[in-house]
Amino acid sequence: MEPTAFRGEVGRVSGPDQNSAGSTFSKLQLLDWCPPQQQYLNLTSRGQSGPSHTQTAAAASSVHPLVPLLLYSDRHFPPSSLYGQPISASAALQADAPSKLRQCYHGNHNNNNGSQLVKKPLNAFMLYMKETRHKVLQEGRERESAAINRILGRRWHALSRSEQSKYYDLAQKERLLHMQLYPGWSARDNYGKRKRKQSRRSTGSCSSWTLSAG
DNA sequence: TTCCCTTTGAAGAGT
DNA sequence: ACTCTTCAAAGGGAA
Numbered sequence: 427m428e429p430t431a432f433r434g435e436v437g438r439v440s441g442p443d444q445n446s447a448g449s450t451f452s453k454l455q456l457l458d459w460c461p462p463q464q465q466y467l468n469l470t471s472r473g474q475s476g477p478s479h480t481q482t483a484a485a486a487s488s489v490h491p492l493v494p495l496l497l498y499s500d501r502h503f504p505p506s507s508l509y510g511q512p513i514s515a516s517a518a519l520q521a522d523a524p525s526k527l528r529q530c531y532h533g534n535h536n537n538n539n540g541s542q543l544v545k546k547p548l549n550a551f552m553l554y555m556k557e558t559r560h561k562v563l564q565e566g567r568e569r570e571s572a573a574i575n576r577i578l579g580r581r582w583h584a585l586s587r588s589e590q591s592k593y594y595d596l597a598q599k600e601r602l603l604h605m606q607l608y609p610g611w612s613a614r615d616n617y618g619k620r621k622r623k624q625s626r627r628s629t630g631s632c633s634s635w636t637l638s639a640g
Numbered sequence: 641t642t643c644c645c646t647t648t649g650a651a652g653a654g655t
Numbered sequence: 656a657c658t659c660t661t662c663a664a665a666g667g668g669a670a
Contacts, residue, residue: 545663546650546662546663548649549648549650550649550650552663552664559666569666570646571646571664572665572666572668573645574647574665575647578646578648582647613661613662613663614651614653620661620662
């Protein structure tokens with residue numbers, strides 16, 4: 427299980443303890459590498475305007491290494507989309523950013539009714555997996571995703587607190603972005619969209635899968 | 641072709 | 656408040 431101390435930190439962009447040296451991200455740092463067209467989201471916890479204009483402008487050319495993973499991944503923004511382009515080239519998006527972003531975010535996954543299926547934002551571990559999976563593949567020890575995920579689960583627990591905090595913060599950012607894009611969305615909307623169920627965590631092994639009426 | 645497996649975390653539902 | 660369920664990604668393997 428994850429470090430219990432993190433539980434209470436997940437629900438905010440940055441916490442008091444993150445002022446300490448142990449934190450990789452601070453509120454300011456988050457906005458430092460946040461591309462300008464993303465800052466309209468106003469991701470500060472209290473809705474304040476964030477860093478000064480000079481800071482923002484200076485940071486516009488730098489991108490946090492995990493940003494492509496989070497906001498510019500192939501899944502979120504297909505290569506053909508505007509968000510597949512370099513961040514600095516997408517300033518024109520600002521005018522109609524919310525609608526365009528909504529079109530690109532998560533791609534165009536439709537449910538059975540033909541309406542768009544908005545997927546859940548990725549949590550910290552999912553973000554970690556997306557970034558790290560290829561490394562395990564390169565090692566060539568495992569090929570099956572289930573086996574790779576077991577390895578990644580062990581490595582996740584082996585990460586330092588500050589290393590994990592990077593992904594918790596990114597996950598928080600992802601959730602905030604998701605909330606901005608889909609204000610009325612609920613995780614419940616996707617219940618039954620996958621054929622399955624019965625928790626393997628509590629029962630140990632899968633015993634009864636049910637087919638939800640999607 | 642479709643679903644399972646496997647992981648952690650978030651969130652909704654139920655008690 | 657607490658527990659349980661469902662889904663998020665990935666892709667090889669099994670049916």
